Amino acid sequence: MIGQAKPDGYTPAPNLPQSGAWLRGLREAALVRFQAMGLPQRRDEYWRYTDPTRLTVAQAATVSGAGAGAGAGGVVSAAFDAAQALQLVFTDGVFDGAASSPDLALDGVEIDHLAEACAHDLHWARDIYGQLETNGQTPVARPLAAWNTAMAAQGVLIRVRAAVLRPIQIVYQGTDMQADLILHHCIRLEEGAQLTLLETGCSGARSNHVLEVDLGDRAQFHHLRLQGEDAVAARVTHIFAQLGCDSHMRSFTLSADGALIRNEAVIEMLGADASAHIAGAALGKGRVHHDDTIFVTHGAPNCESRQVFKKVLRDGAVGVFQGKILVRPVAQKTDGYQISQALLLDDDAQFLAKPELEIYADDVKCSHGSTTGALDETALFYLRSRGVGLVQAQALLVLAFLAEVLEEIEDRDLAALVQTQLEMWLDRQQTL
Amino acid sequence: MLEIKNLHVKLEEEDKVILRGVDLKIGAGEVHAIMGPNGSGKSTTSYVLAGRDGYEVTDGTVLLDGEDLLAMEPEERAAAGVFLAFQYPVEIPGVGNMTFLRTALNAQRKARGEPEMSAGDFLKLVREKAKTLKIDADMLKRPVNVGFSGGEKKRNEILQMAILEPKLCILDETDSGLDVDAMKLVSEGVNALRDAGRSFLVITHYQRLLDHIKPDVVHIMAHGRIIKTGGPELALEVENNGYADLLAEVAG
Numbered sequence: 089m090i091g092q093a094k095p096d097g098y099t100p101a102p103n104l105p106q107s108g109a110w111l112r113g114l115r116e117a118a119l120v121r122f123q124a125m126g127l128p129q130r131r132d133e134y135w136r137y138t139d140p141t142r143l144t145v146a147q148a149a150t151v152s153g154a155g156a157g158a159g160a161g162g163v164v165s166a167a168f169d170a171a172q173a174l175q176l177v178f179t180d181g182v183f184d185g186a187a188s189s190p191d192l193a194l195d196g197v198e199i200d201h202l203a204e205a206c207a208h209d210l211h212w213a214r215d216i217y218g219q220l221e222t223n224g225q226t227p228v229a230r231p232l233a234a235w236n237t238a239m240a241a242q243g244v245l246i247r248v249r250a251a252v253l254r255p256i257q258i259v260y261q262g263t264d265m266q267a268d269l270i271l272h273h274c275i276r277l278e279e280g281a282q283l284t285l286l287e288t289g290c291s292g293a294r295s296n297h298v299l300e301v302d303l304g305d306r307a308q309f310h311h312l313r314l315q316g317e318d319a320v321a322a323r324v325t326h327i328f329a330q331l332g333c334d335s336h337m338r339s340f341t342l343s344a345d346g347a348l349i350r351n352e353a354v355i356e357m358l359g360a361d362a363s364a365h366i367a368g369a370a371l372g373k374g375r376v377h378h379d380d381t382i383f384v385t386h387g388a389p390n391c392e393s394r395q396v397f398k399k400v401l402r403d404g405a406v407g408v409f410q411g412k413i414l415v416r417p418v419a420q421k422t423d424g425y426q427i428s429q430a431l432l433l434d435d436d437a438q439f440l441a442k443p444e445l446e447i448y449a450d451d452v453k454c455s456h457g458s459t460t461g462a463l464d465e466t467a468l469f470y471l472r473s474r475g476v477g478l479v480q481a482q483a484l485l486v487l488a489f490l491a492e493v494l495e496e497i498e499d500r501d502l503a504a505l506v507q508t509q510l511e512m513w514l515d516r517q518q519t520l
Numbered sequence: 521m522l523e524i525k526n527l528h529v530k531l532e533e534e535d536k537v538i539l540r541g542v543d544l545k546i547g548a549g550e551v552h553a554i555m556g557p558n559g560s561g562k563s564t565t566s567y568v569l570a571g572r573d574g575y576e577v578t579d580g581t582v583l584l585d586g587e588d589l590l591a592m593e594p595e596e597r598a599a600a601g602v603f604l605a606f607q608y609p610v611e612i613p614g615v616g617n618m619t620f621l622r623t624a625l626n627a628q629r630k631a632r633g634e635p636e637m638s639a640g641d642f643l644k645l646v647r648e649k650a651k652t653l654k655i656d657a658d659m660l661k662r663p664v665n666v667g668f669s670g671g672e673k674k675r676n677e678i679l680q681m682a683i684l685e686p687k688l689c690i691l692d693e694t695d696s697g698l699d700v701d702a703m704k705l706v707s708e709g710v711n712a713l714r715d716a717g718r719s720f721l722v723i724t725h726y727q728r729l730l731d732h733i734k735p736d737v738v739h740i741m742a743h744g745r746i747i748k749t750g751g752p753e754l755a756l757e758v759e760n761n762g763y764a765d766l767l768a769e770v771a772g
């Protein structure tokens with residue numbers, strides 16, 4: 089396979105995948121960016137809570153035995169079956185047409201594969217591929233995303249011109265637990281277009297995903313992601329999104345267990361009256377490290393943003409939330425909100441939060457908060473005194489804690505499917 | 521039904537003794553009232569019966585129908601028929617009142633080896649009981665006790681009691697914070713549950729409640745002990761003279 093990175097990836101001078109004219113320059117420029125930034129270091133401002141060597145050093149990704157940990161609990165790709173999405177399946181990081189929906193046609197939607205489109209001389213994605221990532225490199229460097237832009241040979245390029253009701257689902261699956269996977273997706277919603285994108289599953293020992301999303305005026309993008317089935321892998325994801333006037337983005341991620349997950353979202357509202365809601369629920373037990381690093385920029389007036397993150401942690405699990413709202417001078421009438429909360433089910437779990445506001449406009453409304461707490465003992469006793477067993481009472485309170493973040497999913501049917509995943513996770517915690 | 525013998529309780533975390541030898545025996549179908557000054561140990565008695573953490577029983581026994589209540593987890597006590605109507609009902613944001621009621625009822629039935637109640641039967645049961653307590657659909661939909669007024673919270677406690685049909689109902693100052701109408705609703709709710717097989721322990725400061733819920737026996741608690749036991753007239757005596765005379769009598 090062309091240019092698929094080996095597990096000892098992140099070499100300073102790799103061979104770039106073969107590219108047609110539209111892509112070659114973009115990949116070369118990304119490699120130059122990557123080389124200039126170097127790999128992330130623990131001393132970097134946004135890597136203090138998460139050890140980057142677990143993502144960048146090869147031995148961290150080695151796994152004993154094929155399939156180790158895969159599918160053992162955790163969220164499952166079947167979670168969204170009821171949504172009857174059009175499925176694009178990547179097996180061990182490579183598009184798998186046979187496993188995907190037989191007919192990939194959807195009215196108003198163009199779906200290309202990076203693996204094929206890369207050979208062309210021209211492609212609409214040239215204005216997006218690596219471009220949104222480049223914009224997202226300031227003021228905070230994201231070298232692993234630049235590496236992805238340079239090296240990715242797989243991914244989908246989706247252009248939407250209509251309000252599409254049927255969701256598109258990208259499924260990651262595989263059996264090669266040594267694989268080092270790089271995927272890069274670009275999505276362009278034209279003026280007034282609508283799309284729901286689902287992402288489920290994980291594969292490989294190590295993965296690096298980038299999703300670039302360009303929303304035209306009045307476009308609406310819903311994104312739901314379930315990740316973390318595996319107990320051994322290290323994953324980094326980046327979402328780079330730019331929003332036009334009156335466009336709306338909703339992104340929700342459920343991270344259940346897994347080993348190391350770093351999710352970065354870099355969202356910039358460039359047109360007036362846009363809104364971006366980025367939310368996540370994380371459930372971690374044991375040697376689990378979940379990191380959400382969010383950067384929302386208000387670059388136009390009268391935009392609204394929300395960041396809502398809730399983590400349930402126990403048995404040594406670590407949760408990290410780094411969330412920033414940047415309000416540029418033009419962005420008057422900004423409404424920005426950010427909340428991160430952790431429920432620690434025992435004394436071994438840990439939550440590290442770094443909320444930040446940077447505001448250069450004067451007529452804005454911004455608030456942020458972060459809390460860490462244990463289960464409410466009084467509520468627990470109240471439930472038990474009514475006959476509810478300890479484990480069930482704890483599960484009820486955990487679901488109650490997460491209820492607010494599930495509210496962030498606008499489609500109630502999809503929210504119910506996510507709720508089912510949460511309940512299944514709690515059911516598996518026999519000794520909660 | 522309930523037999524408390526020489527119950528001594530201290531706080532787990534501190535060397536503070538709260539109950540200093542409580543003796544109390546309630547027969548099936550009886551209604552007992554406990555009155556007493558603030559801080560005398562009434563709520564502690566109710567919490568220890570329900571199994572709350574934080575208290576250490578240093579001496580004494582509690583038997584419910586001959587079984588060692590103190591050895592059971594709170595949920596086991598509930599399944600065995602103990603119900604405490606809290607002095608301060610707890611708010612549980614994010615858990616709907618209906619979900620709470622159904623989960624509790626079915627958990628108890630399961631623990632007793634009975635089948636779960638069907639969704640339809642449950643809905644019918646709740647609607648019927650809620651109606652007599654003037655609990656509207658909105659209160660049933662909201663999270664448990666969240667945004668409820670003091671009176672609504674107390675009525676919600678009685679609703680739970682009516683649905684769970686316990687053997688031993690402990691009411692801790694259920695009358696406090698109730699206006700006359702709410703007091704009537706609550707007492708009617710309690711009286712409707714009176715039964716030859718069901719006993720009540722009613723903790724209160726006021727004769728008012730005992731006018732509605734007629735007790736068979738009245739106990740006065742002070743400094744962690746039952747200092748006097750008598751008939752309903754004892755409650756009237758307290759109402760008229762306060763506790764000072766009784767306390768002096770015991771001290772003297």
Ligand SMILES: Nc1ncnc2c1ncn2[C@@H]1O[C@H](COP(=O)(O)OP(=O)(O)O)[C@@H](O)[C@H]1O
Pocket residue numbers: 531538556557558559560561562563564565574
């Ligand atoms: N958890 C606790 N922590 C500290 N003090 C307590 C606790 N529970 C009870 N007490 C103390 O024990 C005494 C009895 O309290 P309580 O049982 O609530 O009395 P009553 O209900 O009769 O007013 C009081 O002095 C009270 O302050």
Ligand SMILES: [Mg+2]
Pocket residue numbers: 562563564607693
């Ligand atoms: Mg009290």
